[in-house]
Amino acid sequence: xxxxxxxxxxxxxxxxxxxxxxxxxxxxxxxxxxxxxxxxxxxxxxxxxxxxxxxxxxxxxxxxxxxxxxxxxxxxxxxxxxxxxxxxxxxxxxxxxxxxxxxxxxxxxxxxxxxxxxxxxxxxxxxxxxxxxxxxxxxxxxxxxxxxxxxxxxxxxxxxxxxxxxxxxxxxxxxxxxxxxxxxxxxxxxxxxxxxxxxxxxxxxxxxx
Amino acid sequence: xxxxxxxxxxxxxxxxxxxxxxxxxxxxxxxxxxxxxxxxxxxxxxxxxxxxxxxxxxxxxxxxxxxxxxxxxxxxxxxxxxxxxxxxxxxxxxxxxxxxxxxxxxxxxxxxxxxxxxxxxxxxxxxxxxxxxxxxxxxxxxxxxxxxxxxxxxxxxxxxxxxxxxxxxxxxxxxxxxxxxxxxxxxxxxxxxxxxxxxxxxxxxxxxx
DNA sequence: GTCTATATCGTGATAGAC
DNA sequence: GTCTATCACGATATAGAC
Numbered sequence: 174x175x176x177x178x179x180x181x182x183x184x185x186x187x188x189x190x191x192x193x194x195x196x197x198x199x200x201x202x203x204x205x206x207x208x209x210x211x212x213x214x215x216x217x218x219x220x221x222x223x224x225x226x227x228x229x230x231x232x233x234x235x236x237x238x239x240x241x242x243x244x245x246x247x248x249x250x251x252x253x254x255x256x257x258x259x260x261x262x263x264x265x266x267x268x269x270x271x272x273x274x275x276x277x278x279x280x281x282x283x284x285x286x287x288x289x290x291x292x293x294x295x296x297x298x299x300x301x302x303x304x305x306x307x308x309x310x311x312x313x314x315x316x317x318x319x320x321x322x323x324x325x326x327x328x329x330x331x332x333x334x335x336x337x338x339x340x341x342x343x344x345x346x347x348x349x350x351x352x353x354x355x356x357x358x359x360x361x362x363x364x365x366x367x368x369x370x371x372x373x374x375x376x377x378x379x380x381x382x
Numbered sequence: 383x384x385x386x387x388x389x390x391x392x393x394x395x396x397x398x399x400x401x402x403x404x405x406x407x408x409x410x411x412x413x414x415x416x417x418x419x420x421x422x423x424x425x426x427x428x429x430x431x432x433x434x435x436x437x438x439x440x441x442x443x444x445x446x447x448x449x450x451x452x453x454x455x456x457x458x459x460x461x462x463x464x465x466x467x468x469x470x471x472x473x474x475x476x477x478x479x480x481x482x483x484x485x486x487x488x489x490x491x492x493x494x495x496x497x498x499x500x501x502x503x504x505x506x507x508x509x510x511x512x513x514x515x516x517x518x519x520x521x522x523x524x525x526x527x528x529x530x531x532x533x534x535x536x537x538x539x540x541x542x543x544x545x546x547x548x549x550x551x552x553x554x555x556x557x558x559x560x561x562x563x564x565x566x567x568x569x570x571x572x573x574x575x576x577x578x579x580x581x582x583x584x585x586x587x588x589x590x591x
Numbered sequence: 592g593t594c595t596a597t598a599t600c601g602t603g604a605t606a607g608a609c
Numbered sequence: 610g611t612c613t614a615t616c617a618c619g620a621t622a623t624a625g626a627c
Contacts, residue, residue, distance in 0.1 A: 195610080211506030213422035217603065227612050232604065269589055295556060296505035297420030306556055331552060331561035332572055339548020343540060347504065347515055352540035362586030363541055367576050377571030380478055404592085426621070436594050441622065 196234050198224040203245050207290035212242060212298040239300065246291065246304060250284045252312045260320045267321060268369025269361060275337050276357040276364075279345055289345050292338065309334045321372045332371040336364065405443050407433040412454050416499035421451060421507040448509065455500060455513060459493050461521045469529045476530060477578025478570060484546050485566040485573075488554055498554050501547065518543045530581045541580040545573065 202223035206215040217238055221228040235241040255278070259270045279285045291308070294301030310330075318330035340360075343349040352360075411432035415424040426447055430437040444450040464487070468479045488494045500517070503510030519539075527539035549569075552558040561569075 211422075213420075214506045216601080218601085228603090229605085229612065230610080233610075236604095238603065273589075273591060293505040295551075296502040297423050302556055306558055309552070309556075309558060328560050328564060331558055332549075334558070335548035335552050335561065336545050336576075337548065338551055339544035339546065340541075342504075342547055342551065343518070343544050347511055347518075349515055349518060349540055349543070351537050352544065355537060358588045358591070361589045361591070363580065365589060366586070367545075367579070370576070371572065377575070379567050380570045380574060382482060382567070382570070425619080427619085437621090438594065438623085439592085442592080445622095447621070 195224070195226050195230055199226060199231055199234060199241075200245060203241050204286050204290070207242065207245055207294065208286035211290070211293035211296070212301060217241070242294070242298075242300070246287055246301075248284065248287055250278060252308070256313060256316050259317055264321055264373060265369075267317070267372050268367070269365035271317060271333065271368050271372075272337075272361050272364040273357075275340075276360060279341055280357060285345065288341070292341055292346055309338070318372055323373060323376075325376060329371050333368050336367055336371070340364065404433070404435050404439060408435060408440055408443060408450075409454060412450050413495055413499070416451065416454055416503065417495035420499070420502035420505070421510060426450070451503070451507075451509070455496055455510075457493065457496055459487060461517070465522060465525050468526055473530055473582060474578075476526070476581050477576070478574035480526060480542065480577050480581075481546075481570050481573040482566075484549075485569060488550055489566060494554065497550070501550055501555055518547070527581055532582060532585075534585060538580050542577050545576055545580070549573065 199220060202220045203215070206220055206223065215238075217231050218228050220241070221231050231241060235244055255274055259267070259274055262270060279288060291301055291305050295305040296302075314330035314334050315327055318326040318333065321329070323329065340352070344352050408429060411429045412424070415429055415432065424447075426440050427437050429450070430440050440450060444453055464483055468476070468483055471479060488497060500510055500514050504514040505511075523539035523543050524536055527535040527542065530538070532538065549561070553561050
């Protein structure tokens with residue numbers, strides 16, 4: 174306000190001036206909007222209004238709409254750590270640990286919404302689809318499936334992903350009842366064995382037909 | 383061209399004038415576009431161009447973009463008939479019959495694409511979401527689950543739907559490999575037992591945690 | 592039944608004052 | 610760091626000629 178403050182303590186001392194609270198307000202609003210309505214239906218003007226700031230500010234901070242999306246999708250979770258936790262332990266409990274971690278992350282109010290936005294966006298926004306594919310593939314499930322040491326590990330990982338993404342779609346995006354309201358503990362009993370079977374069972378016979 | 387022809391054979395004779403081939407061309411193009419890029423990214427101009435007609439014609443036939451979408455989603459399949467086919471037969475084969483019909487319908491080049499469009503649209507287009515919820519719920523899976531005669535039939539149906547919608551998302555929308563290229567026969571061996579367990583197994587114990 | 596022309600709107604993005 | 614003003618674009622939709 175009253176001129177430059179730098180230099181009082183010598184160079185590079187004191188906190189940098191930028192990033193007032195507005196940046197976080199914008200990110201929060203964007204997170205909510207992307208999660209609630211997807212990429213296409215989210216407008217910069219709408220985000221700005223929800224955040225109580227001017228639309229131009231959004232561009233100032235994030236450049237483009239894609240930049241804003243990318244910033245929101247900087248997921249506050251560490252896939253490698255997750256994989257380590259799931260893989261650690263006996264193979265017999267692999268499916269249940271996977272299901273448990275999955276539900277924890279999606280039920281969490283901070284890590285869940287960006288993921289919901291990711292699924293919504295994957296339908297019509299190519300970068301989202303790529304991100305989700307990557308998330309499904311390389312980073313997570315393939316490594317888990319590989320740790321079980323069975324053949325067809327990638328297909329097994331895909332099947333797990335299908336069960337989990339489908340659960341996410343119905344439970345968190347479409348909010349289909351009763352699945353959306355069923356407790357994570359009850360769901361575990363259903364999902365755990367399914368994942369366990371995909372990960373460790375013998376490759377099934379091909380049914381007639 | 384040369385004035386009115388009615389009255390030659392008395393009233394109400396001869397075929398009605400409307401519905402030239404353009405209508406079908408538009409529907410085909412719209413089906414493709416909705417399936418490929420989703421609702422938001424599909425433009426009336428794009429559909430008109432792909433169909434080789436004028437954009438105004440689209441409005442003439444279908445009124446609004448939503449009207450066009452609704453027309454495309456008049457699914458060329460009969461849910462009641464499907465349910466009957468699946469339910470008929472021994473309960474032990476219920477899961478496999480469900481998986482087989484599902485893959486048949488989605489792999490079919492005429493019934494598959496509209497369904498792909500439906501999933502894409504459900505992410506950000508409320509009417510699509512409603513339609514999909516209805517399709518998942520009332521019309522199909524709940525009736526199938528009920529036929530197995532176990533408690534929690536609706537939750538069981540939701541779990542089946544999660545597995546199937548997730549499979550559709552990865553296989554037909556995101557085209558994740560190797561799931562997208564795996565033959566229906568091989569998939570049956572994996573999906574059938576999962577659905578069978580959801581439909582007929584005892585309600586599982588709730589795992590600790 | 593088909594197309595041309597256009598009205599109206601909302602979007603993402605930028606330039607520049609303060 | 611924030612806001613005003615505006616641009617260029619593409620969308621849906623409509624009126625009306627042929």
